[in-house]
Amino acid sequence: MDTTGPVERVLRGIAISLVILFFMFPIFWILLMSFQTNETILRVPPSMVFEPTLQNYRALITGRLETQTSTLEIRFMSNLYNSFFLSATSVAVGLLLGVPAAYAFARLKFRGSEDIAFTLLSFRFAPPLLVLLPLTIYFQQLGLSNTYGGLIWVYQLIVLPLILWIVRGYFEDIPADVEYAYRIAGHDFWATFWKVSLPLAMPGIAAAGLLAFIFAWNNFIFALVLASADKQPVTVGALAFVTASGIQYGQIAAGIVLSITPTFLLAILAQRYLVEGLSLGAVKG
Amino acid sequence: MTVQLSLQGLNKYYGPVLRGVHAVKDLDMEIRQGDIVALLGSSGCGKTSTLRMVAGFEEVSQGKIILAGREIQALPPVRRNVAMAFEGYSLYPTVTVRENIAFALKAQRESDADVRAKVQDVAEMLEIAGILDRYPSSISGGQQQRASLARALVRKADLYLLDEPMGQLEPQLRTLLRGRIKFYIKERGLTAILVTHDQAEANAMADQIAVMEAGVLQQFASPEQIKTAPANLFTGTFVGEPPMNTFAAKAVTEGDALVLRLEDNVVLRYPATDFAPEVRAAILSRGDVMLGLRPYSVRMSRTGGSPAQVLANQWLGDQTHIAASFAGGTLVLVEHDRADVQVGQSIGIALPADALHIFDPETGRAISHGTEMA
Numbered sequence: 021m022d023t024t025g026p027v028e029r030v031l032r033g034i035a036i037s038l039v040i041l042f043f044m045f046p047i048f049w050i051l052l053m054s055f056q057t058n059e060t061i062l063r064v065p066p067s068m069v070f071e072p073t074l075q076n077y078r079a080l081i082t083g084r085l086e087t088q089t090s091t092l093e094i095r096f097m098s099n100l101y102n103s104f105f106l107s108a109t110s111v112a113v114g115l116l117l118g119v120p121a122a123y124a125f126a127r128l129k130f131r132g133s134e135d136i137a138f139t140l141l142s143f144r145f146a147p148p149l150l151v152l153l154p155l156t157i158y159f160q161q162l163g164l165s166n167t168y169g170g171l172i173w174v175y176q177l178i179v180l181p182l183i184l185w186i187v188r189g190y191f192e193d194i195p196a197d198v199e200y201a202y203r204i205a206g207h208d209f210w211a212t213f214w215k216v217s218l219p220l221a222m223p224g225i226a227a228a229g230l231l232a233f234i235f236a237w238n239n240f241i242f243a244l245v246l247a248s249a250d251k252q253p254v255t256v257g258a259l260a261f262v263t264a265s266g267i268q269y270g271q272i273a274a275g276i277v278l279s280i281t282p283t284f285l286l287a288i289l290a291q292r293y294l295v296e297g298l299s300l301g302a303v304k305g
Numbered sequence: 306m307t308v309q310l311s312l313q314g315l316n317k318y319y320g321p322v323l324r325g326v327h328a329v330k331d332l333d334m335e336i337r338q339g340d341i342v343a344l345l346g347s348s349g350c351g352k353t354s355t356l357r358m359v360a361g362f363e364e365v366s367q368g369k370i371i372l373a374g375r376e377i378q379a380l381p382p383v384r385r386n387v388a389m390a391f392e393g394y395s396l397y398p399t400v401t402v403r404e405n406i407a408f409a410l411k412a413q414r415e416s417d418a419d420v421r422a423k424v425q426d427v428a429e430m431l432e433i434a435g436i437l438d439r440y441p442s443s444i445s446g447g448q449q450q451r452a453s454l455a456r457a458l459v460r461k462a463d464l465y466l467l468d469e470p471m472g473q474l475e476p477q478l479r480t481l482l483r484g485r486i487k488f489y490i491k492e493r494g495l496t497a498i499l500v501t502h503d504q505a506e507a508n509a510m511a512d513q514i515a516v517m518e519a520g521v522l523q524q525f526a527s528p529e530q531i532k533t534a535p536a537n538l539f540t541g542t543f544v545g546e547p548p549m550n551t552f553a554a555k556a557v558t559e560g561d562a563l564v565l566r567l568e569d570n571v572v573l574r575y576p577a578t579d580f581a582p583e584v585r586a587a588i589l590s591r592g593d594v595m596l597g598l599r600p601y602s603v604r605m606s607r608t609g610g611s612p613a614q615v616l617a618n619q620w621l622g623d624q625t626h627i628a629a630s631f632a633g634g635t636l637v638l639v640e641h642d643r644a645d646v647q648v649g650q651s652i653g654i655a656l657p658a659d660a661l662h663i664f665d666p667e668t669g670r671a672i673s674h675g676t677e678m679a
Contacts, residue, residue, distance in 0.1 A: 195394045195395060197391040197392075197393075197394060197395035198394070198395050198396070198397060198398075200360070200362050200382070200389070200391070200395070201389070201391060201395045201396075201397075201453070201456070202397065202408075203361075203362075203381075203382045203383055204360055204361070204382045204383070204385075204387060204388065204389050205388075205408055205409040205412055205456075205460070206383055206409060206412040206413070207383055207412070208381060208383050209381070216397065219399060220398065220399070
C-alpha cells in the first residue's frame, strides 16, 4: 500500500527528475553536438540554438572526413562492424565455456574448485597494461597479432570471469532437489542440465551475456595494442578524429551516438533480465 | 515375504574414503516387499545420506544396494526405478502442479486419459485437486510438499523414498494424510522408506522402524518392539515422549531378594519370584547397571514406595506430567488424570518389576525388559 502523501510524491518526482537530468545531460549534449559543425560546437558561450546538419553522420557513413585543410579517409563503419563482431563472438565463446564451468563450480564438489574459480576472477584484478606487454610478444610469435581469433581470445579475460561468477550464483540458487527430481523421474544428467538447469538460470545467463557484451564493446586498450586499423573496434577507431587540423568534435559525437546505439537497444530489450540477473545472481550468490 | 531392498555393508564417507566424515557405518538392512520402513533419528544421524545413496544422488563409498534383485549402487538415478518425494521446493517452477505430477507418467508413455485419471486420484487423496492448474510459485509450502509427494506416488517404481514428506503440513492435515498415504501404499502393495524425525509419524505409518544415530543402525524392529524392548540405551531414550528416565544402580542380593541400590540411599527390593532366574543372574553378574523407566509405567503411590519430591506438575489437558527429584536425579512420570499434588510435596514412587528396563552402562546394550531377558 502506498502511504506517501501528495507533497512527498511531488518532491520525490522533482528529485528523480534532477538525478535523471544530471546523468543524462552529457549524453543529451553529445546528441546535440552530433548535429552541429565544429564551429557551432566551439563557439563561446555555447548555445542550444543552431542549424542542425547531418554532415557528421554523412562523413562517418561514407568514410570521408572533410576538414578545413584536407579530406581524410576514415573506416568508422568497418570499426563499428569490428566492434560488433568482436563483442558478439567473444560473448558467444564466453557463454559456451563459462556456463558449463559455472554449473560445475556451483554443483560439483571437486578439489581446488574454489581456487580455480578465484583464479579466474583474479584475471580481472590485473591491470591490462601489465598483461599487454608480454601478450604482444607472445602474439607476435604465435602469429596471433592482428587477427580476430587472437582478439577474441584476449577478450575472454574480460567476459569469462564475469559470465562465470554471475551465472554460478544463479545456478547455486536453483534448489538441487529440482534437478534430482527430474533425474529420478527418468532423465539422465545431460537432459537435466538442458531441460531444467539451463532454462531456470536463463535470466542470469542473459544478464551476464549482456554485461559481458557491454564490457567487451567498451574495451579500448587490448585492440589498440594487439590489432591494426582493419581489425580495430570503434573505441580505438575514434582516435582517427584527432586530426592534424584539429579535433573533429562533431564527428566524435556522431560516432559516439552510433556506437552506443546497439548496446543501448540491447540494454533496453533485456532490462528486466539485467535487473533480475544482477540482483539474484551476483548479490545473493 | 520376499526381500525388496537389501543394504549390505553400506558405508558413506564425505571426503576421502576411510579418512573423511563417516556418515553411514556398516549398514545392513533388509526391507520386505510391501513394507513401509521409517528411518528415524536426529539431524545428522545418516538417515538422509542413506536415502540419497539408495536414490543415487550420493555415491556409495562401500557396500551394495540390491533392489528387486538388481545390484543398483553403481547405476545412475534414471536406471534405478525409484520414486522420491522431497522435503520441499523440488517442483519444476515453469509448469503447473498438474504437469509436475504427470511428468514421470508421461516419461513412461502412458495414455493421456490414464495420466489424467491417475493425477486426479492422487491429488484428491492429498487434498490438492483444487490447485492442479496453478504454478508452484503461487501455492504454499505445504501444498508444494504434497505436490512433490503426489509426483512420487503417482508413478510405478520398485521403491518409494519419502524424505520428510509431511514436515511442512499443519498437524490436523498431517494426521489425516498419514492414514491416507499408508492406505494408498498398502492397497497397492508398494514398498516405501520414510525418513522422518517425527516419532508419531513413524509409529503411525511404518511396519518397521530403523533407529539411526551417528551413522549406526541402532535397532530395526516393529514400532511395538522398539517401544517395549529397546535394544540399547540410545533407542530407549530416543524413542518415546516424554523420554525414558535413566538412573545408575548397583544390583546385589539380600537373602532371596534382588536389590537395586540407587543414589541417595534409594533402595528397590524385588522378591525372588519377580524375575526369571536367568534375568536375575544376568543383572547380578553385571552388578553396575543403568535403569530405564518409561514415564507411562512409573506409578505414583500415596501409601508407600520410594520417596520423591515434586518439582513440577503440568496438566496438558488430557494427561499430567509430573517431574520429581528422585535418587539424585529427576524423574518424569505421566498420570492419565489430573493429579492433585503440589510442588514441594513428598510422594512415593512405585516401580513394579515389569516397568524396569535394565541396560549395561558401558555398552548401552539392553540386559532385560521387565521380567524378561532382552
